[in-house]
Structure formats: C-alpha cells, structure tokens
Amino acid sequence: MLDLTGKNALVTGIANNRSIAWGIAQQLHKAGANIGVTYLPDDKGRFEKKVGELVDPLNPSIFVPCDVQNEAQITSAFEAIAQKWGRLDILIHCLAFADKEGLTGDFSAIPKAAFTQALEISTYSLVSLTRAAKPLMSQGGSILTLTYLGGVKVIPNYNLMGIAKAGLEMSVRYLASELGPLNIRVNAISAGPIRTLASSAVGGILDMIHHVEKVAPLRRTVTQVEVGNTAAFLCSDLASGITGQIIYVDAGYEIMGM
Numbered sequence: 001m002l003d004l005t006g007k008n009a010l011v012t013g014i015a016n017n018r019s020i021a022w023g024i025a026q027q028l029h030k031a032g033a034n035i036g037v038t039y040l041p042d043d044k045g046r047f048e049k050k051v052g053e054l055v056d057p058l059n060p061s062i063f064v065p066c067d068v069q070n071e072a073q074i075t076s077a078f079e080a081i082a083q084k085w086g087r088l089d090i091l092i093h094c095l096a097f098a099d100k101e102g103l104t105g106d107f108s109a110i111p112k113a114a115f116t117q118a119l120e121i122s123t124y125s126l127v128s129l130t131r132a133a134k135p136l137m138s139q140g141g142s143i144l145t146l147t148y149l150g151g152v153k154v155i156p157n158y159n160l161m162g163i164a165k166a167g168l169e170m171s172v173r174y175l176a177s178e179l180g181p182l183n184i185r186v187n188a189i190s191a192g193p194i195r196t197l198a199s200s201a202v203g204g205i206l207d208m209i210h211h212v213e214k215v216a217p218l219r220r221t222v223t224q225v226e227v228g229n230t231a232a233f234l235c236s237d238l239a240s241g242i243t244g245q246i247i248y249v250d251a252g253y254e255i256m257g258m
C-alpha cells in the first residue's frame, strides 16, 4: 500500500552511512520514489565524493551542493530540480549544526555568535528550503524535518540545539498552516537518540542512549531505518490527513515521567 512511485523526493543532510537522512533516502527509494540528494560542499570536494559513492546505489537523478547558509546555492539547487524534474513532491530537511560550546556546560554561557549560527542552520533553513520548494510543489507535497525531545523538555547538554528544535517545531506548525491550502503537508519526526556524526557532538550522548535503553517502553532506542519507514509513511498518500504534527519515533520514551 505504501507506494511512492513517480514521486520526486529531495533529501538533504546525508553525511555518511550513519546519517538519519541516509536511512530516510533508502526507505523512500525502496517505496519507489525518484531520489535527489544535496550535500554540504567543502573546498577539497571530499564530501561530494564520499556522499556520491554512498548514494550511488539509489541512482539519484539530482546530486547538487547545498550549504543552507548560502542562499545562492539553495537557489541553484532548486533550479536544478525545476529543470530536471519540473515538480517536487517530497522535501526531507534532515540537518542541523551547533558549535560545541552550545552543546555542553552552562546554558547562560552560550555566545551570541554560536546561538545565531545554530538557529540559522538548524531552524531558519527549514523556512528557506520550504520557500524554494513551494513553487515546485504544484501538485501538493510533503515536507518533513527532524527534531528531538530536547526542543520540548530540558535534556542535559542539548542546550543550544534545544532552542533550535523548539523554533523548528513551531516553524512546522506555521508552515503547515500557510501551505495546507496548497495541499502541501509539513510534519516533523522527533527521533530517539541515535549515534551519528551530529549527535556525537552532544555531550554525554552515549549516556543518553543507555538511559533510553533502560527506560523506554520498548527498552531500546531506534534505528535510522525505523525513522526512514515513518518518513516514507508521512510522505505517502497514506498520511494525507496529517499535517503540522510532531511524530515521535523514539521507542516510546516521550511518554515516560520517570
């Protein structure tokens, strides 16, 4: 029943084979979607090569650089989509960044520059990518981002990223309200802690994972593929009535009081 055949899906945020975006891209591809991938470019072209080799089995028909801090790169990425596909159905926003000094220590010590940068990359980028995607979602569409419980409750060391995720979750609601009349749905998955490049920057991430394994109803944390499966569902017609929601894929941890 879950069929994304003929749907064009752009996936951002693949860094390596541990990335949540990689789990999502694989499951969208499995469900039949045409895959486009963006990567964060670096001077020596290493990320382009690394991500290119990883995603090659998915035969991406679009593979373009996109640093979300660079408006010109966003514009040219979506120009490439307009030329190649003419229409976009699915946008996966699966990226975040905060400087280390925002992910440990005293919250009151976070410098302004780190705060601004984290919100620009991790929160505002959903707005700018959505703005670029909107005219291409001419037959409706689905936009999905990734968030974490630390945007709702205090989680030790998540600090600055908690603020970014709180803003991201509210952006999901405002964007869903704006875009609903165009049949563009906007949702977020709130994933349980998973070992990735980004999460390894959060102080004590392994302790967080072990705690979830002890306390969550399913007595474990989740995998990238489980998040990918929920992403495929949310981007499919099976979820046609769901928008503006934060869906927890966290082995049930969020319901626990202790």
Ligand code: NDP
Pocket: 012, 013, 014, 015, 016, 018, 019, 020, 021, 039, 040, 047, 066, 067, 068, 069, 094, 095, 096, 097, 121, 146, 147, 148, 190, 191, 192, 193, 194, 195, 196, 197, 198, 199
């Ligand atoms: P990854 O490190 O695999 O992915 C983060 C991605 O963000 C990377 O591809 C990174 O690129 C990219 N990125 C950083 N800065 C920019 C930028 N300026 N422009 C474009 N891309 C950028 O980690 P995850 O898979 O864990 O993270 C994906 C999302 O999932 C994030 O939003 C994260 O907060 C969220 N999440 C993660 C959880 C976890 O426990 N892992 C739990 C809940 C939510 P590069 O590496 O090349 O710098």
